[in-house]
Amino acid sequence: MNLKNLHSVFFLGIGGIGMSAIARWFNHIGVPVYGYDKTPSPLTETLSEEGMEIVYTDEVESLPEAFKASGADKLIVWTPAVPQSSNLYKFFGNNGFVIKKRAAVLGLITRNMESVAIAGTHGKTTTSSMVAHLLKHSGHNTAAFLGGLTQNYKNNLILHDEGSAESPVVVVEADEFDRSFLHLHPDLSIVTSIDPDHLDIYGDAEQLKEGFASFIRLTHPDGKLIIHQDAYQKISHADLGAAKVYQYSLNSGNIHADNIKVGTGTFSFDYVAEDIRIDGLELSVPGFHNIENALAAIAVAVNYGLSKEAIIEGIATYKGVKRRFEKICTNERIIYIDDYAHHPEEIKAFLLSIKAMYPDKKVTAVFQPHLFTRTRDFAEGFSESLSIADTVVLLDIYPARELPIEGITSEMLLPRITSPNKSVVDKEKLLSHLEQHKPEVLVTIGAGDIDRLVKPIEKWIKNDKA
Template identity: 40%
Template sequence: MKGRAELQRVRRAYFIGIGGIGMSALARYFRERGVDVAGYDRHRSVLTQSLEKEGMLVSYDDDARSVPEVYREKNVATLVVYTPAVGADDALMRYFREGGHALHKRSEVLGWITEGYETYAVAGTHGKTTTASMLAYALGGTVGCSAFLGGVSKNFGTNWVSGGNEGGLLVVEADEYDRSFLNLRPTLPLVTSVAPDHLDYYGTFAAVQEAFREYAKRSRSGRLVCQYGVRDYFEGLGLDLITYGVEELCAMYVAREVRYVDGRSHFTVEAPGGKSQEVTLGVVGRHNVENCLAVLAMCDYAGVSLERASSLMPDFKGVARRFSLEYSGKRYSYVDDYAHHPDEIRATLSAARDMFPGKHITAVFQPHLYSRTRDLADGFASALSGFDSVLLLPIYAAREAPLPGVSSEMIIRRMPEAVWKAMVTPSTLMDTLRGMPTEVLITLGAGDIGELSSSIARDLERWEGNDGK
């Protein structure tokens, strides 16, 4: 319990990359505990401004002189936390390292915190943020829990949920990037999906699979909840597998008779012991039905009955940038989504076809990372080809430098000629859209494309007003 001892001594915490979704949740956790919090981020955002309003000091200058003097002191009361999204050669990283400070990765600190809780961890190459948020909502509304989320929950309005239950239930999103989730020792781990991703770090899909197996083996209970289709990855580990799936006859938790009405999902759950329950879920899509099954399975383990957990599902509102309906008018509908992997794009399209049958759907996709675009270009081209028309923005680099020959055009060149497609920039996007037969617009990506959502919604509303005159 060395980590817990370290936490007890912390009186101030400095976050390098405080504006990240995982870092900001940690910052909020420490602030709530009475710790003084400050940090640096490259860009001012809605999230960093919220942190400032909550009493945290945020700088957008990586000059060491921007660090408040009290945080420069090297002592056990000062914790310095960084995110892997910030390079090792960043000016502040060098400053603290050369000053003799111990720098701790975000996942390491999260691991320390979880030592003191009964932790339910949600992992998966996609689906984990919505599932973790749904689980926190279900447990929070029944037995109580705290939660570190990888997105802003629409039900809670935040990414850190305080249940005031130190030592009780804690929901965490377990990030597979750079094997971060191996810092956790969850009571009950969950795996929603396993797919090739982060190959810039792992190198091969086999290495990704092995990391997920190592994560599963860290289960304190000897149990693992997993989507039925990925169960084979975890056979032979000596774990009790609790499986779920839509229309998966051999899964333990099965959804049947799935249908979508008025922006909601309706289905029947069959669970162990011959239990059956009608469920209405406040969000649409087959992937969200699967997410809900995972939540019901974990609630069952926590002692929350199927009936009680299901009763909360109609009021689940989802997560910001996860199939978020930003505008709905007579002519146009607009959805913003975080999808940045081919499987996620397919899931988003499937949900859109269910919600908007027969409509012309246009995707605007901003690829995230040069390495991911290079490694998954064929998959992106295949997934995007399911839309009626596609617009691509330049790649969002995030932590990476450009790679020779890698661009959004790689994806366009791999798409069938029959699919209407074009390159755009943020400044030309709306002019291009104005001349298209779009009825449903979906923006996709994990970069800064989400920052365009408000202006896009305003433009669509204005177009409807002008067209109606």
């Protein structure tokens, strides 16, 4: 299929962060874009403003005329986040439309471009955006399909310069969900982590490891694999393929950090590799885990020949990704930070960094569990990680694509949480709960619709009620 010869494209689940990046790419090259999503969001509203036509009713009658009959020049892009029981999915499937998963379309878009693919059960969005920024900021001809909105570019799609004499490099966030990353063929791969997740898809941790091993084997034989030391230890050496392997971690490996200094707004460090050392790096997106993400990103920058000066400037000017360690507001009474963490290891890394930054303050963590299956599978890990906070407030589980599972609730996490203060609170009552308890450092955590609470909390703080 020649994607550039399409008459139009319809996205089932256009409001997803990965789907919207591909929708923007088609819109950019002049292919009319239509889509469906369950509910409006700031992202879908932005897509509409960019010229895409979006419906919010799962009924055939809501479709634009162009998609009431199939044709070889029409494409349906589908994400499994929209169930196959959807009326629109069934209509397209029963009427001869070409339906491709988002990951397959991303593979088609990038198949003839040199690519850097970043995979991992956590850390991939920040690392992808760091790689893209380092290359783009230095003037390297770069495109990127990201799983978050970068603060530098206010977008999840970065476009390369088609008029440049320099061949572009495309940075791709490689999603392990539904084995999507197996549609890619990277020249250089990063694996940030292989912690158990998406067990509703993989079944168990061993199958997840095999999924990552299959992704690693897709790396070009003459390419490079930059892999976190913990992830490296989980993969059989026979599964690493022919690519040259570099291990990284905070304190050891072929690539590691030195002279780490923690500030309230920045983390500084030196980059140490076998053939290069870069001193005096300053990262304004805090977190020990973000230093590790930066190590992998810098390794890619070194691979593409960026100077030390360009790398230092690129790291210093990197602003992060929306909802990744995002400082929302602060005053003399309260500090408020929002984060997308939804896996126990992510929460652990996030809260340990928060405690290091504010050692003399009490931390209140508001957490919305994401998915019933994930809550069930990692209940003990969630409780242990959340216990790093001084106060834990749990919201109800966000179901996403799932139906409820009997006995799986946020309350089941409470007994193992060792924090001195812990409770489950309705979303509607959260503001009054916070006003009553006066947090010093407040963090909201989760991948569901907890982001809808960020603006109300910010408004409450700025109205001096904190």
